[in-house]
Amino acid sequence: xxxxxxxxxxxxxxxxxxxxxxxxxxxxxxxxxxxxxxxxxxxxxxxxxxxxxxxxxxxxxxxxxxxxxxxxxxxxxxxxxxxxxxxxx
Amino acid sequence: xxxxxxxxxxxxxxxxxxxxxxxxxxxxxxxxxxxxxxxxxxxxxxxxxxxxxxxxxxxxxxxxxxxxxxxxxxxxxxxxxxxxxxxxxxxxxxxxxxxxxxxxxxxxxxxxxxxxxxxxxxxxxxxxxxxxxxxxxxxxxxxxxxxxxxxxxxxxxxxxxxxxxxxxxxxxxxxxxxxxxxxxxxxxxxxxxxxxxxxxxxxxxxxxxxxxxxxxxxxxxxxxxxxxxxxxxxxxxxxxxxxxxxxxxxxxxxxxxxxxxxxxxxxxxxxxxxxxxxxxxxxxxxxxxxxxxxxxx
Numbered sequence: 001x002x003x004x005x006x007x008x009x010x011x012x013x014x015x016x017x018x019x020x021x022x023x024x025x026x027x028x029x030x031x032x033x034x035x036x037x038x039x040x041x042x043x044x045x046x047x048x049x050x051x052x053x054x055x056x057x058x059x060x061x062x063x064x065x066x067x068x069x070x071x072x073x074x075x076x077x078x079x080x081x082x083x084x085x086x087x088x089x
Numbered sequence: 090x091x092x093x094x095x096x097x098x099x100x101x102x103x104x105x106x107x108x109x110x111x112x113x114x115x116x117x118x119x120x121x122x123x124x125x126x127x128x129x130x131x132x133x134x135x136x137x138x139x140x141x142x143x144x145x146x147x148x149x150x151x152x153x154x155x156x157x158x159x160x161x162x163x164x165x166x167x168x169x170x171x172x173x174x175x176x177x178x179x180x181x182x183x184x185x186x187x188x189x190x191x192x193x194x195x196x197x198x199x200x201x202x203x204x205x206x207x208x209x210x211x212x213x214x215x216x217x218x219x220x221x222x223x224x225x226x227x228x229x230x231x232x233x234x235x236x237x238x239x240x241x242x243x244x245x246x247x248x249x250x251x252x253x254x255x256x257x258x259x260x261x262x263x264x265x266x267x268x269x270x271x272x273x274x275x276x277x278x279x280x281x282x283x284x285x286x287x288x289x290x291x292x293x294x295x296x297x298x299x300x301x302x303x304x305x306x307x308x309x310x311x312x313x314x315x316x317x318x319x320x321x322x323x324x325x326x327x328x329x330x331x332x333x334x335x336x337x338x339x340x341x342x343x344x345x346x347x348x349x350x351x352x353x354x355x356x357x358x359x360x361x362x363x364x365x366x367x368x369x370x371x372x373x374x375x376x377x378x379x380x381x382x383x384x385x386x
Contacts, residue, residue, distance in 0.1 A: 019352050045267035046293045046312050050352045052270060053316055057350060063270060070265050 125171035133164035142383035177219030207276035211286035276317035297366035311358035315347030
């Protein structure tokens with residue numbers, strides 16, 4: 001992983017923790033390859049909607065751009081990489 | 090869908106539905122509604138699972154009932170569900186000609202008049218809820234129904250779909266993010282989104298006061314409203330005990346707030362949800378045998 005990606009992921013973890021109010025979590029506790037939902041971070045469908053809203057508000061990613069992209073919500077890394085790629089466009 | 094979630098979908102086999110369709114054609118709805126009491130008696134006597142599923146509500150609504158009296162409440166509840174299915178079947182077969190009246194329609198009518206914005210209509214497994222689509226057809230707005238996918242296959246069986254079915258869209262609740270994103274988009278397009286507010290189907294939920302106890306209610310309708318910045322109108326569709334008329338009871342408009350710059354906390358959704366639960370409780374006082382919130386093992 002290059003330095004820019006590592007930096008972006010750390011920042012994205014902090015934003016995720018803040019938005020979802022996961023106060024008990026520290027950024028380093030979120031593993032990059034950890035599933036976001038179910039057994040991983042334990043998020044549910046309401047949290048998923050909140051993540052989409054966060055992407056709109058903080059990263060200007062419209063809802064329609066993530067609407068049917070189930071695969072980017074697989075793990076923290078897939079989501080972060082998608083957002084990073086969009087941020088660089 | 091799991092067996093647990095799908096108990097009410099098991100009501101009414103294909104053969105049974107065909108039988109009652111013929112029965113209604115020959116003898117009319119009223120006699121079919123009378124006859125269903127005999128059929129349901131079999132379930133009330135021998136189907137322990139159905140009785141157990143009815144008990145949580147019956148115990149909340151009639152806490153003093155014991156033994157035979159409690160069984161009688163369960164029986165009346167099950168028979169009433171049979172009547173609701175027959176009324177829905179009748180509407181499905183004859184179109185939207187069923188006698189009906191509306192209560193407290195002003196708040197909802199004001200929302201309908203503003204075509205620039207959509208709203209969420211929270212319905213319930215109450216009374217002849219299957220008539221919701223027929224009743225909403227007159228809105229002249231696209232109505233989206235968030236429902237479990239088996240509802241798609243069973244739509245003809247479950248819902249009294251009127252002729253203008255093209256006004257309706259089904260949003261599968263097992264879709265991406267439980268269909269919630271699609272709901273939010275639909276509201277933002279100025280459409281009406283119809284969501285069941287009383288039955289938890291695996292999503293996030295919170296307890297709300299219901300009679301002397303509490304029941305779990307889903308949070309999803311309230312999150313859709315908070316995130317699309319729209320109001321909510323509860324709708325309860327009761328039928329008179331002699332199956333002669335439907336009552337469309339619209340609840341007062343409920344406002345749901347949500348700060349766009351931070352997560353909407355479940356506690357924030359609990360207050361409007363409790364308001365809806367109070368509305369359901371009020372209807373359950375008026376029509377005690379029309380709350381079809383069966384809770385299987």
